[in-house]
Amino acid sequence: MKRMGMWCCSVLMLWLLGTPLLAQTPSAVASASSPATASTPEVPPAVTDKLNALEAKVVKAQSSADNAWMLVSAALVLMMTGPGLALFYGGLVRRKNTLAIMMQSFALMALITVRWALVGYSLCFGGSGPVIGDFKMALLRGVGAAPNPDYAGTIPQSTFMIYQLMFAIITPALITGATAERMKFSGTVLFMTLWFLIVYAPMAHMVWGKGGFLNASLGGRFPTLDFAGGTVVHITSGVSALVCALYMGKRVGYPKQAMPPHSMVLSFMGACLLWVGWFGFNAGSALASNSLATSAFVATHFGAAAAALSWSLAEWVKNGKASALGAISGAVAGLVAITPAAGFVGPRSALGIGFVAGIFCYLMVTKFKAIFGYDDSLDAFGVHGAGGTIGALLTGVCARASVNAIFGEGKPVGGLDGHWGQVGNQLVGILCAWGFALLGTMVILKIVDVTTGIRVAEEHEVEGLDITQHGEEGYNLES
Amino acid sequence: MMKIEAIIQPSRFESVKEALVEIGIEGMTVIEVRGHGRQKGHTEVYRGREYTVDLLPKIKVELVLPDQLVNQAVDAILKSAKTGKIGDGKIFLTRVEEAIRIRNEERGESAL
Numbered sequence: 197m198k199r200m201g202m203w204c205c206s207v208l209m210l211w212l213l214g215t216p217l218l219a220q221t222p223s224a225v226a227s228a229s230s231p232a233t234a235s236t237p238e239v240p241p242a243v244t245d246k247l248n249a250l251e252a253k254v255v256k257a258q259s260s261a262d263n264a265w266m267l268v269s270a271a272l273v274l275m276m277t278g279p280g281l282a283l284f285y286g287g288l289v290r291r292k293n294t295l296a297i298m299m300q301s302f303a304l305m306a307l308i309t310v311r312w313a314l315v316g317y318s319l320c321f322g323g324s325g326p327v328i329g330d331f332k333m334a335l336l337r338g339v340g341a342a343p344n345p346d347y348a349g350t351i352p353q354s355t356f357m358i359y360q361l362m363f364a365i366i367t368p369a370l371i372t373g374a375t376a377e378r379m380k381f382s383g384t385v386l387f388m389t390l391w392f393l394i395v396y397a398p399m400a401h402m403v404w405g406k407g408g409f410l411n412a413s414l415g416g417r418f419p420t421l422d423f424a425g426g427t428v429v430h431i432t433s434g435v436s437a438l439v440c441a442l443y444m445g446k447r448v449g450y451p452k453q454a455m456p457p458h459s460m461v462l463s464f465m466g467a468c469l470l471w472v473g474w475f476g477f478n479a480g481s482a483l484a485s486n487s488l489a490t491s492a493f494v495a496t497h498f499g500a501a502a503a504a505l506s507w508s509l510a511e512w513v514k515n516g517k518a519s520a521l522g523a524i525s526g527a528v529a530g531l532v533a534i535t536p537a538a539g540f541v542g543p544r545s546a547l548g549i550g551f552v553a554g555i556f557c558y559l560m561v562t563k564f565k566a567i568f569g570y571d572d573s574l575d576a577f578g579v580h581g582a583g584g585t586i587g588a589l590l591t592g593v594c595a596r597a598s599v600n601a602i603f604g605e606g607k608p609v610g611g612l613d614g615h616w617g618q619v620g621n622q623l624v625g626i627l628c629a630w631g632f633a634l635l636g637t638m639v640i641l642k643i644v645d646v647t648t649g650i651r652v653a654e655e656h657e658v659e660g661l662d663i664t665q666h667g668e669e670g671y672n673l674e675s
Numbered sequence: 676m677m678k679i680e681a682i683i684q685p686s687r688f689e690s691v692k693e694a695l696v697e698i699g700i701e702g703m704t705v706i707e708v709r710g711h712g713r714q715k716g717h718t719e720v721y722r723g724r725e726y727t728v729d730l731l732p733k734i735k736v737e738l739v740l741p742d743q744l745v746n747q748a749v750d751a752i753l754k755s756a757k758t759g760k761i762g763d764g765k766i767f768l769t770r771v772e773e774a775i776r777i778r779n780e781e782r783g784e785s786a787l
Contacts, residue, residue, distance in 0.1 A: 454726040456719060515720050525722065562723025575722060 255350075259343075262350045265485035266359055272476025273362035277301050277369050280473050284466030284528075285373055286670075288574045291458040292660025293377045294670030300372040300384055304365055307385065311392055312361045319397040320360065321347065324407030326417075328398045346406045346414065348483040359480060360400075367396055367429045373576030374437030377455075378447050378657050381665040382648040387640055395436065395636040399428050399629060410625045413602055420625025421595050421602070421610070421618065423492065424481035426536025426588040427629040434581020435633035437572060443641045444650060446571035448657050460520055467524035471500055474531045478538035491599055492538035495546035496531065499538075502550030503530020503557075510558045522558070529557035529579050533587030540595035540602070540609060549590045557583050585626055592622035676771040676784060677745045679738045682708065682764040683756040688734045694755035695738070698747050702787070704737040714762035733764060739771050741784045 282301040286294050308316070315334050321344075323330030333339055336357065344353040368388045375384070402408040403422050410427075412419035422428060447455070457463060478496040482489035507526025508518040533553030534546055541549065561578035572578060595610030595618065597603070608615035644650050651657075656664035663669060683691055688705070695703065709730040716729035740748055749766060757763055776786040 451724070456721050456724075456726050511720075514723075517720070519720065521721055566723065 259350050259352075262348075262484040262486075263352065263355055265489065266348075266351050266355045266480060266483065269476035269480025270355070270359040270362050272473045273359070273366065273480065274305070276470050276473035276477065277362075277366045278305055280466050280469035281366065281369050282466065283462045284470060284524075285376065285463075285574055287459040287462030287464070287466060288373075288457045289376050290455060290660070291671060292662055292669075294458065294462075294662060295668060296381070296661030296665050297372060297376050298670075299381070299666060301369045303381075303385065304369045304388055307388060308365045308368065308392055309361060311389065312357075312364055316364060316392065316397060317357050317360065319393070320364070320400040321357075321405055324405075325401070326407055326409040327402060329401045329405055347404075350484055356483065359483075363425060363429060363477070364392060364396055364400070367425075367433050368392055370430070370433035370576055370580050371437045371440060373574035373580075374441040374572045375444060376573040377661065378444060378573075378651055379440075380649055380652050381661075383644050383650045386648050387644045387650070390640045390643060391436065391637065394640060395432055395632055396428075399432050399632055402628065403428050403625065410628060418621050418624040419603070419618075420588075420621055420628075421540055421591045422536045422588065422625065423539035423591075424478045424535045426532075426584045426591065427625050430532045430535060430580040430584025431588065431626060431629035432633045434577045434579070434584055435630050436637040437576035438570070438581055439634060439637040440641065441570045441572040441577065443638070447573065448654055450571045451569075457521065464520060464524060467528060471527055471531065474500070474535075478531075478535060482539060488539055488600060491542070494543050495538045495541055496534055498543050498546040499534030499550035499553070500527045500530040502547045503527060503533065503554030506551045506554030507558045508554075510555050514562075525561070525575070525579065526554040526558070529553050529583045532557075532580055532583035533590070535584070536588045537591040537594060540591060540600050542596060542599055545590075545594035545596075545612075549587060549594060552590065553583050553586055556586050585630075588622050588626050588629075589619065592619035676774060676787070677740055677742060678769045678771050679736075679740065679745065679748060679752070680767040680769075681736045681738075681752045681756065682710070682733050682766075683736065683752070684758065684763060685732055685734050687756045687758065687763075688736075690755040691736060691752055694751040695736075695748060698744075698751050700738060700740065700744070700748060702738070706735045706737070708733050708735045712762075712765065731762070739774060739787055741787060 278298075278301055282298040285301070286298045289297050313336055315331060317336060317339065318331050318333035319329045321329055322333045339353050339357050341352045341354065343349050343351055344356060347353075348356045368391055371388075371391070372379075372384070379387075402410045402416075403420055404411065406414045407416075408414070409417045410420040410422075412421050420427060449455070474496055475493055479489045479493035482492055504523050504527040507529060508523045511522040512518045530550035530553050533549050534541075537546070537549055557579050560582040561575045564582075565572060565575070565578055591610070593611040595613070597607060597609045597613050601607065601609065603609055610618050641650065652661065652664060681691070685707075692703070709732055711729055711731055714731065716727055716731055719726045719728055736752075738748060745768070749768070752766060773782065774784070774786040775782050
């Protein structure tokens with residue numbers, strides 16, 4: 197029975213992955229049928245003025261539409277950190293650490309925002325170096341209503357700036373899942389500040405910044421397809437999470453003592469908010485309110501759904517029950533894996549990627565972690581590191597020019613287009629993200645260890661971080 | 676005077692209460708407790724990690740009654756709390772020496 201189930205799963209998986217997008221209609225090619233007429237008869241100036249005015253209005257209308265969607269997307273991405281991630285992680289910890297883990301997410305909303313204005317935005321998107329930006333836009337100099345045509349030509353650069361900031365906030369917040377229930381608040385603040393500068397900023401510049409050597413649309417040497425942050429967000433945070441878990445060691449009592457989630461209800465609400473927020477994360481990464489945004493929106497949704505089902509299915513086969521935690525963890529794993537692919541694949545590939553990611557992350561979280569015995573408290577590596585890696589790899593396989601001709605009209609994009617070299621490019625991107633995260637995090641942990649310290653004292657850990665780090669309690673049942 | 680301590684399934688509490696009120700019992704103390712007898716617990720699995728939960732939620736009803744009401748009350752509890760499955764709980768009876776009403780310091784059965 198079990199074997200048959202497994203067999204069926206793999207057939208379904210192969211079908212989902214392998215089906216060429218037969219029904220996919222080629223995206224509407226803008227008909228460029230406006231050859232300059234050779235001899236223009238004289239046009240009365242009044243008509244020219246009218247045409248100019250009309251053109252200006254068209255530009256303004258498009259900018260308004262794109263800007264509306266991008267502002268909403270930015271807000272959706274912030275919602276993923278607070279309350280989304282804060283609730284998701286908050287429910288998974290024990291009661292005595294609820295407020296502390298939520299506070300870590302919230303602190304990052306404030307901390308990274310200020311760092312972003314000071315130097316962060318400029319380091320990620322300023323200049324055109326291969327590895328990191330510059331300081332030209334430090335303190336947001338020159339960032340205003342005028343668009344930055346390198347990145348998003350139809351929206352104010354301020355909109356692009358605030359949208360990208362929300363990514364920089366959630367990425368370090370993901371790491372707190374691995375350090376949960378035992379990291380000092382002071383250590384967290386210092387770690388995250390350094391991590392943002394040393395790991396996130398270079399990685400974001402390499403993949404998304406002008407001149408970055410992994411940038412796929414602005415002529416990087418190894419064009420890595422990463423639509424919304426599979427490498428930049430999920431691999432970097434997930435791998436750093438693993439390093440943190442290994443460096444810090446296990447929580448007191450792990451794995452003998454039972455540490456079940458204290459409120460699945462909070463986690464459930466958090467996961468649902470993450471799912472909704474992810475539309476801003478992925479569809480917003482089109483940086484315009486266009487058909488590519490729709491395509492990414494659809495892929496995101498299908499990826500999440502397929503992974504929720506496949507994780508649940510795996511659990512059902514293994515334990516005889518499909519748990520709520522399994523379903524929501526699967527959805528998050530699917531969302532992670534579809535993140536790099538969202539703007540490059542059609543809905544059927546999205547289903548396939550989600551299905552694979554759900555099972556892969558389930559195995560990482562249940563089997564792999566048990567074999568190696570590290571204490572990644574809330575599975576930041578098992579879901580984000582693993583899901584991000586498999587997603588980035590499958591993006592290279594499934595990306596289609598018919599969805600997003602990023603290398604130019606008519607040029608193949610991913611393996612299914614016949615361009616298998618893209619899988620190699622993806623590997624370079626993945627290795628860079630892993631390498632940067634591993635090395636950067638080790639250096640940062642050393643620095644934090646000798647300054648503020650990383651781990652709370654054992655008695656504080658037993659008492660709980662709510663009281664010992666913040667002097668309050670998440671639940672004051674007597675008041 | 677006897678004290679009745681009945682440990683029952685939470686799902687049976689409402690019908691136990693009704694049965695007791697029906698035979699004219701006016702006061703009771705109810706406590707939410709956790710424990711197990713032969714029933715043992717269950718296992719929960721969170722992301723592949725198994726936890727055994729062996730203390731299950733129960734309701735404890737405490738009554739102190741004049742002797743002549745005790746048998747009637749025990750019968751009422753037996754009838755209303757029984758589901759026939761393991762885990763239905765237990766009834767304990769103990770003799771009570773004295774009862775005192777705090778408001779007017781009445782003593783004995785009239786204080787009940």
